[in-house]
Amino acid sequence: MSSRKAAPPAPRRDPAATRDALIAAATAEFARMGFAGARVDEIAASAGVNKQLVYYHYGSKDGLYQAVLEAVYGALREKERALSLEDLPPAQAMAQLVGFSFDYLSAHPEFISLLSDENRQLGQHVASSQPVRRMHTPFVEMIDRTLQRGVAAGVFRPDYDAVNLYISMAGISYFYFSNRHTLSVIFGKRLDAKVALAQRRRHVVEFTLNALRPD
Amino acid sequence: MSSRKAAPPAPRRDPAATRDALIAAATAEFARMGFAGARVDEIAASAGVNKQLVYYHYGSKDGLYQAVLEAVYGALREKERALSLEDLPPAQAMAQLVGFSFDYLSAHPEFISLLSDENRQLGQHVASSQPVRRMHTPFVEMIDRTLQRGVAAGVFRPDYDAVNLYISMAGISYFYFSNRHTLSVIFGKRLDAKVALAQRRRHVVEFTLNALRPD
Amino acid sequence: MSSRKAAPPAPRRDPAATRDALIAAATAEFARMGFAGARVDEIAASAGVNKQLVYYHYGSKDGLYQAVLEAVYGALREKERALSLEDLPPAQAMAQLVGFSFDYLSAHPEFISLLSDENRQLGQHVASSQPVRRMHTPFVEMIDRTLQRGVAAGVFRPDYDAVNLYISMAGISYFYFSNRHTLSVIFGKRLDAKVALAQRRRHVVEFTLNALRPD
Amino acid sequence: MSSRKAAPPAPRRDPAATRDALIAAATAEFARMGFAGARVDEIAASAGVNKQLVYYHYGSKDGLYQAVLEAVYGALREKERALSLEDLPPAQAMAQLVGFSFDYLSAHPEFISLLSDENRQLGQHVASSQPVRRMHTPFVEMIDRTLQRGVAAGVFRPDYDAVNLYISMAGISYFYFSNRHTLSVIFGKRLDAKVALAQRRRHVVEFTLNALRPD
DNA sequence: CATGAATGAGCATTCATTCAT
DNA sequence: GATGAATGAATGCTCATTCAT
Numbered sequence: 041m042s043s044r045k046a047a048p049p050a051p052r053r054d055p056a057a058t059r060d061a062l063i064a065a066a067t068a069e070f071a072r073m074g075f076a077g078a079r080v081d082e083i084a085a086s087a088g089v090n091k092q093l094v095y096y097h098y099g100s101k102d103g104l105y106q107a108v109l110e111a112v113y114g115a116l117r118e119k120e121r122a123l124s125l126e127d128l129p130p131a132q133a134m135a136q137l138v139g140f141s142f143d144y145l146s147a148h149p150e151f152i153s154l155l156s157d158e159n160r161q162l163g164q165h166v167a168s169s170q171p172v173r174r175m176h177t178p179f180v181e182m183i184d185r186t187l188q189r190g191v192a193a194g195v196f197r198p199d200y201d202a203v204n205l206y207i208s209m210a211g212i213s214y215f216y217f218s219n220r221h222t223l224s225v226i227f228g229k230r231l232d233a234k235v236a237l238a239q240r241r242r243h244v245v246e247f248t249l250n251a252l253r254p255d
Numbered sequence: 256m257s258s259r260k261a262a263p264p265a266p267r268r269d270p271a272a273t274r275d276a277l278i279a280a281a282t283a284e285f286a287r288m289g290f291a292g293a294r295v296d297e298i299a300a301s302a303g304v305n306k307q308l309v310y311y312h313y314g315s316k317d318g319l320y321q322a323v324l325e326a327v328y329g330a331l332r333e334k335e336r337a338l339s340l341e342d343l344p345p346a347q348a349m350a351q352l353v354g355f356s357f358d359y360l361s362a363h364p365e366f367i368s369l370l371s372d373e374n375r376q377l378g379q380h381v382a383s384s385q386p387v388r389r390m391h392t393p394f395v396e397m398i399d400r401t402l403q404r405g406v407a408a409g410v411f412r413p414d415y416d417a418v419n420l421y422i423s424m425a426g427i428s429y430f431y432f433s434n435r436h437t438l439s440v441i442f443g444k445r446l447d448a449k450v451a452l453a454q455r456r457r458h459v460v461e462f463t464l465n466a467l468r469p470d
Numbered sequence: 471m472s473s474r475k476a477a478p479p480a481p482r483r484d485p486a487a488t489r490d491a492l493i494a495a496a497t498a499e500f501a502r503m504g505f506a507g508a509r510v511d512e513i514a515a516s517a518g519v520n521k522q523l524v525y526y527h528y529g530s531k532d533g534l535y536q537a538v539l540e541a542v543y544g545a546l547r548e549k550e551r552a553l554s555l556e557d558l559p560p561a562q563a564m565a566q567l568v569g570f571s572f573d574y575l576s577a578h579p580e581f582i583s584l585l586s587d588e589n590r591q592l593g594q595h596v597a598s599s600q601p602v603r604r605m606h607t608p609f610v611e612m613i614d615r616t617l618q619r620g621v622a623a624g625v626f627r628p629d630y631d632a633v634n635l636y637i638s639m640a641g642i643s644y645f646y647f648s649n650r651h652t653l654s655v656i657f658g659k660r661l662d663a664k665v666a667l668a669q670r671r672r673h674v675v676e677f678t679l680n681a682l683r684p685d
Numbered sequence: 686m687s688s689r690k691a692a693p694p695a696p697r698r699d700p701a702a703t704r705d706a707l708i709a710a711a712t713a714e715f716a717r718m719g720f721a722g723a724r725v726d727e728i729a730a731s732a733g734v735n736k737q738l739v740y741y742h743y744g745s746k747d748g749l750y751q752a753v754l755e756a757v758y759g760a761l762r763e764k765e766r767a768l769s770l771e772d773l774p775p776a777q778a779m780a781q782l783v784g785f786s787f788d789y790l791s792a793h794p795e796f797i798s799l800l801s802d803e804n805r806q807l808g809q810h811v812a813s814s815q816p817v818r819r820m821h822t823p824f825v826e827m828i829d830r831t832l833q834r835g836v837a838a839g840v841f842r843p844d845y846d847a848v849n850l851y852i853s854m855a856g857i858s859y860f861y862f863s864n865r866h867t868l869s870v871i872f873g874k875r876l877d878a879k880v881a882l883a884q885r886r887r888h889v890v891e892f893t894l895n896a897l898r899p900d
Numbered sequence: 901c902a903t904g905a906a907t908g909a910g911c912a913t914t915c916a917t918t919c920a921t
Numbered sequence: 922g923a924t925g926a927a928t929g930a931a932t933g934c935t936c937a938t939t940c941a942t
Contacts, residue, residue: 054905055904055905055906058905058906071375073291074289074290074291074292074372074375074376075289075292076288076289076291076292077289077290077291077292079931079932079933080932080933080934081931081932081933089906090906090907090908091907091908091933091934092906092907092908092934092935092936093905093906093907094933094934095933095934095935096904096905096906097905100933100934101933101934153375155434155437156371156372156374156375156433156434157289157371157372157375158436158437159371159433159434159435159436159437160286160289160368160371160372161289162436163436163437163439163440166436166437166440167436167440172440172441173440173443176440176441176442179441180441180442180443197465199461200458200462201454201458203442203444204454204455204458204462207427207430207431207438207455208427208458208459208462210430211426211427211428211429211430211431212422212423212426212427212430213426214426214430214434215422215425215426215427215429215430215433216422216426218371218374218430218433219370219371219374219429220374221373221374221377221378221381221382222370222373222374222378222381223422224378225378225381225382225387225388225391226387226391226394226395227391227395227418228388228395229418239416239419240419240422243415243416243419243423244423246414247415247419247423247466248466250412250465250466250468251462251463251465251466253465253470255468270922273922273923294914294915294916295915295916295917296914296915296916304923305922305923305924305925306916306917306924306925307917307918307919307922307923307924307925308922308923308924309916309917310916310917310918311922311923312922315916315917316915316916316917484926485925485926485927488926488927501805503721504719504720504721504722504802504805504806505719505722506718506719506721506722507719507720507721507722509910509911509912510911510912510913511910511911511912519927520927520928520929521912521913521928521929522913522914522915522927522928522929523926523927523928524912524913525912525913525914526925526926526927527926530912530913531912531913583805585864585867586801586802586804586805586863586864587719587801587802587805588866588867589801589863589864589865589866589867590716590719590798590801590802591719592866593866593867593869593870596866596867596870597866597870602870602871603870603873606870606871606872609871610871610872610873627895629891630888630892631884631888633872633874634884634885634888634892637857637860637861637868637885638857638888638889638892640860641856641857641858641859641860641861642852642853642856642857642860643856644856644860644864645852645855645856645857645859645860645863646852646856648801648804648860648863649800649801649804649859650804651803651804651807651808651811651812652800652803652804652808652811653852654808655808655811655812655817655818655821656817656821656824656825657821657825657848658818658825659848669846669849670849670852673845673846673849673853674853676844677845677849677853677896678896680842680895680896680898681892681893681895681896683895683900685898700901703901703902724935724936724937725936725937725938726935726936726937734902735901735902735903735904736903736937736938737901737902737903737904737938737939737940738901738902738903739937739938740937740938740939741901741902742901745937745938746936746937746938902942903941903942904940904941904942905939905940905941905942906938906939906940906941907936907937907938907939907940908936908937908938909935909936909937910934910935910936910937911933911934911935911936912932912933912934912935913931913932913933913934914930914931914932914933915928915929915930915931915932916928916929916930916931917927917928917929918926918927918928919925919926919927919928920924920925920926920927921923921924921925921926
């Protein structure tokens, strides 16, 4: 039924490679089909490993799903950390962060699909993941410090709190991508067209900075 | 050994009532479980009707899902129309719209779940729905006119286009609700707490108006 | 793999016949393989019905197993009732009962296999079966009355209680059949040989009557 | 991405201890779950050894099961031999044997479960076990001699043969324990209650001696 | 002797859908 | 319009067994 099966068969007797192949295949399958729609059979086949290894290494479909969420969150936050926002002037740092968020979400539709589905399931897998919780502490602190620096320098309004500001900044990019299919129908316009994407990128940066700038 | 029974009395009901019950049950089930996770059996049972009626009235699980999407979109857009933004000064109209979006999404988590899942499926059901397409034409025009009025009156920046503006306005509310479970974990804070909600509502209105206001 | 599949395909659209065919097939399969070893696939196939009907009619493998136990217990107790022991003189009644038990167990090895397996599972299915409980009330009363009649007539010892007496009477036949394979190995002698069976039948009747007779 | 580790230190243990642990664990697991229901994984885990050792030491699940049967039969027959029935007067010897059988079965429910399951499987493991066959020769001879002594002394009826007599004596205890769960339901009375057990023990001894005593 | 990883067939159960009435 | 019975392809997961070290 499936004509993909891209990944080369995982080398035998290499458990780490087996796990890597499973996570990669599962990321794609869970994103494409959702947790409920994904098939363990399909994941194993496209990872080129025996299906039972899913259970050997991850215990269950849920365990694999949680491992996938940890992997994709980890990848995003690592790249974010690499932006070194602390070394930039506040406005520039914020512009960087907004732009990066947009580009990352644009390049990683599977991340959006996974998060959307996880939230429809009330975030149960993330809630029970210690790693996810842990990896976000430094991230929240970074946002907070950047906002404070901007307020202190008089370039940001003083009336936003870091959490709401971040959610707004992330939301204007996330919603564009997460709902691109229904929005495209509603507005009768392909949101993933090259021009539309470029225009949107400029918009989100400007919109955010305009909203941040004091009167 | 096997005993035959007389034909059971055929319990007849109002077909419109049957359809309404199915849509209501399906809306809840699809929102809670996603399209793939929802069970036709469960929907029929919770609607109190025979499973076969799903196929009689809607042809398939997909047909029912599409009918649900049309129903929830229709309900939202109807309420939006009732805001009569055209009769308000532009800034006030925009504030109204942002506040309404926030309140509606807050009150209708099932709408968010359905849209998220539909987008994960690449919007295939909405794409093939004529009604959905049709009901959005007046809505897009309304946004556009309100923006133009504000620009003409000098109270809005002239550099936003209506589509991007609407997506940003909607996105800062939508993302907050659609991703509330993962965001709550990340920020270590319940986003659905009463105080958090009130604070967020103020934030989205101010953030939008600040971004709209010319320098 | 299996070369049986004796039962003719159950006529379609006759639920009672479907259930009967399932019970018959399940009785044989559970007896031969035990609860854990039995395969739902095999049962459905040999009943000539769709596997899913097991779940439609009995809910689960456990539900089917319980229905089988009720069926085989019901069949035995019904035949026992037909003995009309109440109409016979006590000693003759007891001899009848012992002989009947021997013959029934001899003719129904599946009954023994089912009970043995059920007891290895701590009797959980029987314990939760109202029908099994109910059908035994008259049976216990019958044993009791027959014993009392014999004691009153001076032909039975007065020092046995009905429950223990019945268990002993049943046990000397049951154990012979239930453990015939290991006993055959131990004694180096086929217990199911015709001569051995006839000799055993005489033994169990005499042994019981000897034990009952007063000094 | 995949990191190789140095070979883990090989934890060596006494092979005899490994075998003993496996037999003990397997006895419990096979008794509780039956042959088909028992899990090799579970046995190895509860024995605290690597699963592969089951195959190293016993070849297969069947091989392990056979070893368990040999072990439990051996233990019983050894204790029986220790009764030294040959040194007692015949009636006393028979009473001893019956009482011992009752007590042993009462104390070893796993023995009953194993035999019941083995018989449901047509005794195939025992049939192919030379040790089981061998260990029973002296036992059968002992029963026979005791019976003959009693007949010669005029304290036993001359009309029983040793095999049938033994099966009856064993059966009245065995059946009580092997079917205690279903019998408890049928009679509405816990057969494993202390009082019931004491009463049953008296019953089986008296019932047997009464049946043996000449008129 | 002993271990962790891997295999392939199978297992109870589920599910969207259809049929006969 | 509506019902209970039936279907066939899966679906997540298990299990005895084997491999490589």
